Amino acid sequence: MSQIKEQMPTLVMGGSLLMYGLIAKSGALLSMAQYLQTHKTLDLQITMTLVVGIIAIVGALFNTTRKSGTTKLDTFVLRPLGGIVLILVMAMAIRWYAEPMMKIISKNLQPALGFKIYKVLNLNYVVLGILAGVVLTNTWGIPKFAAEGVKCSRFVLKMGVIMLGARYSFAELAKLGVYSVFLVGFFVLGTVFLVLWLGNLFKQPKSMTGVLSAGMGVCGVSATVAVAPVVKAKSAEMAYTIGTILSFGIICMFVFPTIGKLAGMSPVQFGAWAGTGILNSAQVAAAALAFNAVDIETLKVAEIFNITRVLFLPVIVLVLATWFGKETGQKLSFKSVVIDKFPVFIIGFLILFFMSSMGLFSPPSHYKGKYIDVSYNDRSQVTPEEWETLNSAMTAGEFSGLTEKQLEAVTNLVEQHQIAGNFDDRADKKTFDSTGRARMTQLQGVLAAAKAKQVKLSADVKSAIKHAVKQVKKKSKTVVTLTDFMIWFFAFGLIGLGMQITKKAITQAGGWPIVMGVIAGITKATLSFFVVLWLVKDVVLN
């Protein structure tokens, strides 16, 4: 009887998930999903809730028929089942309801506030997940049935870091060139060593300093999780680091674009500065768009500098493993640092990065699964109606305000019905591809000019050109799916991480990590500002 009572929460959760799945399958949730903009994930919602619901019920019933043992099945599956299901339910609620609601509230408050609070405070699944876990553990407390399951969160978080490797490829790094890689490397390592020095100065625990230095030097959440095992960081210290980075990033999102404009930075210079100085990928993108919402050059450069920082992750893990070992008085050899102490899951990150660079998931030159494909393809063409619109506009002289290159791109689009290289060059893939990409850039320039009211184009013409550009931007289904898995792993892991953080642990850390983070952040932002202005010219990309 007591075993049934113990398994009751899991049975209830499993039953609720099954009911939700069946209701969703009936179509009753479609209108709500459309309001929340989650209707595209309805199939996934149905599948996940039904599968997890069935596993929860079967597992709970199995647990009622036997006493808990010490077999591997008990340790890794049966005992943690309740906690795993609870965290999954929380992750589903956050991803399908809380986060979309945040976006809607933020959009509605935008006229009053002048900005989207969801973007500014970074209220995505990362922050919501940690907050949900922290709130649960500091109010109700971790339920007894969930305690074992919460212990799976760090393992799942590591899986998220491994999957991160699939989003990047060496081709993107190669675009930046050796010169810029050195620039990024200098700031990454410089920030890491600055924080380590500050930690020594303020007499902070080595584990806190180590994880903070990685977060401030490399990039937010992933770096924090990756480095935590080598510096023996506690959950509270990881959460503190993530909180410091995100808070600092919020300030940067406002301050960077303002200073960039006052200093008269070019789009490329600002992109390089934002990509180097701001710590979180989403905040880098937001700052780049705030600086220049029209020209995507800023965003492209910022994101490439950001990727380069992320790819320094394994290097920083090695550096911090060595530092931590020396600081704790261990005798270290090359073998002990590189082989014994180097976390295996970072090797997993490198394996997936290597597979991605080899073109296993999508063309090697992809970025986060997106790539440009200007080859002749029915799917890349504009619709017959759009072609008519463009042809009529051409005849009527609507494109007279464009530059020579822009006009050439539009003329060619009308001739070939899609963005592509020269027909005569089709055998020479490289030339064909580069001509096509150049035409795509010109058409993006046309759209930007129309947005800035430098050129007058009808809404239909703009829509047709936009569609033509969209059609050559392909997304790799493989990378998109791997990214989805990554997000779920991070959501699960971060909720579990939050559940391991108590008020006492946070207050014990005191205010010094924030002070250190702010000093390091301001130093990096200031120094990189001057270095970028001095060294980064218009051509930073290969």
Add this chain to the structure above:
Amino acid sequence: MSDEEKKVTIETGDAGKGSTAISEGANTEELEERALSVFSSDRNEDIVALVFCLITTFLVLVFTKWLV
């Protein structure tokens, strides 16, 4: 733990939900860390995470690329 080993009593949990006796020389940092994971060591945790990820990647490739 042998009876001859010195033991100390520590509190478990912020809510003062209990206490437990551990060996005086126990590596509390390691104990605390292991208490937060179902795995007996970091290495085991990492290897299992890597294997799961490789299996996931393989299955994703099968359904999104090779069988399509």
